Amino acid sequence: MQVSSILDHFVAAAPVIQALQQGDFTVSVNDVQKCLIYLPGKKIDFGVRAGDLLQQCHLGYRVISERRKIISEVTAEASAWNIPYRAVGVPLIEDSGEVVGSIVLTEATQRESMLRELSEQADTVMVQSVTAVREIAVRAEGLAAAGGQIGDVSAMVLNQMKHTDDTLGLIRYIADQTQLLGLNAAIEAARLGQQGRAFNVVASEVRTLANQSEKSVQEIAKGFQMLRAETDRLSTVSREVGRASGDQAASTQQILAGMEGLQALINSMRNLLDQSS
Numbered sequence: 001m002q003v004s005s006i007l008d009h010f011v012a013a014a015p016v017i018q019a020l021q022q023g024d025f026t027v028s029v030n031d032v033q034k035c036l037i038y039l040p041g042k043k044i045d046f047g048v049r050a051g052d053l054l055q056q057c058h059l060g061y062r063v064i065s066e067r068r069k070i071i072s073e074v075t076a077e078a079s080a081w082n083i084p085y086r087a088v089g090v091p092l093i094e095d096s097g098e099v100v101g102s103i104v105l106t107e108a109t110q111r112e113s114m115l116r117e118l119s120e121q122a123d124t125v126m127v128q129s130v131t132a133v134r135e136i137a138v139r140a141e142g143l144a145a146a147g148g149q150i151g152d153v154s155a156m157v158l159n160q161m162k163h164t165d166d167t168l169g170l171i172r173y174i175a176d177q178t179q180l181l182g183l184n185a186a187i188e189a190a191r192l193g194q195q196g197r198a199f200n201v202v203a204s205e206v207r208t209l210a211n212q213s214e215k216s217v218q219e220i221a222k223g224f225q226m227l228r229a230e231t232d233r234l235s236t237v238s239r240e241v242g243r244a245s246g247d248q249a250a251s252t253q254q255i256l257a258g259m260e261g262l263q264a265l266i267n268s269m270r271n272l273l274d275q276s277s
Helices: 005-020 059-066 110-276
Strands: 025-031 036-041 070-074 087-094 099-108
Touching: 005 025, 005 036, 005 070, 005 087, 025 059, 059 070, 059 087, 059 099
Parallel strands: none
Antiparallel strands: 025 036, 025 099, 070 087, 087 099
């Protein structure tokens, strides 16, 4: 086999190799000194021509010198064409072990870079969104718990009011009995005539005090009725708020689960992009 035969085969196969690629690729086949064939891509063209001498910085020269496959990643900022690309160079070695040249495939990775940038932006937005939704869920759960606590306190207040009603009933009963006692005392004082005048004054004061107690009890009872009505309304509203907050917390958890799933998909896409590079 002639030394140049492997190079001849790769030169002949270069158009087919490029056609088999799905992306935007350049293909160059080189001997140890110069480029034998160069096929530019659709958007990427290094301006190399057949017969151009290999420079030490050229990937084709490096794989020949180092006798190994080399992959080079170049960002848009570092690229003279403002297009990111990935170059893969492989040395061409004869059966005798002699390195007779190299083949270099260069792929424009602009779309891949844009996808990676978009995925990073989406990941950032998703992280912020998940954090915000998680905070909303925590607050909704706290609000639901607070609503339940307010309802419990309202129930306790209503229960205490029932005991207060019993106390007011007792006071009203004592006032009635005092009123009756004052009336009986007045009757007895009238029966005694002149001797019962002083007793009649005391009886009159007792009845006055009983009347005042009755009026106070009525005013207190009226105030407690209004307070009971407001407490009932507060209890109802707080429990409705608690139920609504609980529903909101449950819905938020479902949204959070969906967003976390989407974030996982974004991370998977980024991992695939990293693996492909």
